[in-house]
Amino acid sequence: MSPDRGPLHVAGEVLSVKRIGAHHHVTVVAPGIAERFRPGTFVVLTLDDAADTARLQPRSFWIHRVRPTGSHGATIELVVAAGSRFTRRLVALPQGSPVRVTGPLGRPFAQPREPVSCLLVGEGYAAAPLFPLAERLRERGCTVSVLLAAPDEAHLLGALEARRTARSVTVVTADGSVGVRGTVVDALPELLTRSAADVVYAAGPVATLHAAAAAAEQHGAWSQTALETAQPCGTGLCQGCPVPVVAEDGVGRLVRACTDGPVFRGDRVRWLEVDAR
Amino acid sequence: MSRDPGPVTGSDAPVLVASGCGGTGRELDALGGLDGIGGFVTRTITLDARDGGPRPRVVESPSGFRYAVGLQNPGIDGFLALELPWLVSRGIRVAVSISAASLGEYADLGRRLGRSPGVAAIELNLVPPDAAGAGLFDAREPFQAARVVGAVRRDLPAGVQLWAKPSADPGRLAETARALAEAGADAVVLVNGLPALMPDGRPAGLAGPAIGPLALRCVHDVASQVPDLPVIAAGGVVDADDVRALLDVGAVAVQVGSALLHDPTAAARAAATLRGDA
């Protein structure tokens, strides 16, 4: 990895926290990280120095958007579903609060060389890395179709934004509060045919990724899945995020979600054995 | 003892990366985490590749972490082919941590590593707190731990150091340390993760600032009661103040472990601060 591509460990600062639906969008000034960003990578955040805190474990967040040249310097935007003690603290931080940021980490989405047809499948806040990907794919001349899913409208990420970049956007919610009532599994077969997708990109819960990978394979398309599992360190040090895959030599292996992923070829993951805890 | 093992660190840098907390080294290096470091201890390597245990493997605990990785590693062949060459080319002093199922297997691992260019030391992970039932040689008794040291020592080239990381049972540490020294250990590493349980009841190690005061006591006791045996400290180190405290009670070098999970630059920063002292 060339030095200007590698991750950085920097002192960052909270620029803003905005509530959008059920999520919080946290914008962080993180010098150098926005410039190195590629869609599918993530950052690790810590809120205190180790000498000052009883809670040492950092947390990983997808990078949802970058602005390399804002008036406050380079910023990154994260989508936070505030539930844990850590995330509740994070979204309550006032502007200017210091945070330590490490990133961009992990292997990004592989992007096609040819201007092919791409179907992007996202569910809930975890759809975050698909939006910058859609922009890059469009810049490459790809046809981009998007399928967004959520339990309800409040948990749906970015349908408006997707309409700006994608040729078609389909929304499904479990309660039918917006879009079509249904799930990713219901909507995938028809969309794959209609978009004539060559590549499927998926981001969301494990079941959604599994469904997208399986449907892509049936349809003869490649798939790239952004896997979100618990990552104790996020930086490849602790072996706490094993993912069962079939490696290129056909042999089963356990690799690290944070460093060997988080984006995997959908046909390489042994989905039934994935444990996201 | 007649042989002079030399200093345990490669430079005057007393800060090392502890076993199991530094990935393959590359991940830390990408973040500047190896800058100014006196040595890198690998995660524990076994004869055959191991898959390790189920998730969760590392969980937050007050002022620390509980871990039950279960010794996931690529085995000695995978390690020699895929991981050691990078560490050697990086020019860092490498200590390879090993565990084994029998004395013969320990001796075999030691022989192969001792012949591998670039291995400065072997660290015996004698009682991994997270691997009960993993079929390893039981080295909880001081006399058994000493047998492991003896078995590896016999065929180890003179230039390769032998470090022993025993069970962190504070009551018998001095006795254990004496036995290790007599069997030919060049240094003792104190402490391993303390015996703990994961929330679901699997055996685990406890690491981080929560165990710092106990590590300090263990290092102090062994350094004062077994003065011939160099002590390499580990346990709860997050910054240069912690390193100084352990050096002050007699450690010759200090390993940084789980603090790297919180801040991958912790060891490099502690090393830089200490250089500023000099």
Ligand SMILES: Cc1cc2nc3c(=O)[nH]c(=O)nc-3n(C[C@H](O)[C@H](O)[C@H](O)COP(=O)(O)O)c2cc1C
């Ligand atoms: C995630 C994790 C994995 C570890 N793996 C190993 C290992 O493979 N071999 C070993 O000897 N010690 C292992 N340890 C123990 C550390 O090397 C060290 O002795 C212990 O964590 C105390 O230091 P600390 O408080 O700085 O973490 C591990 C610790 C952690 C947190």
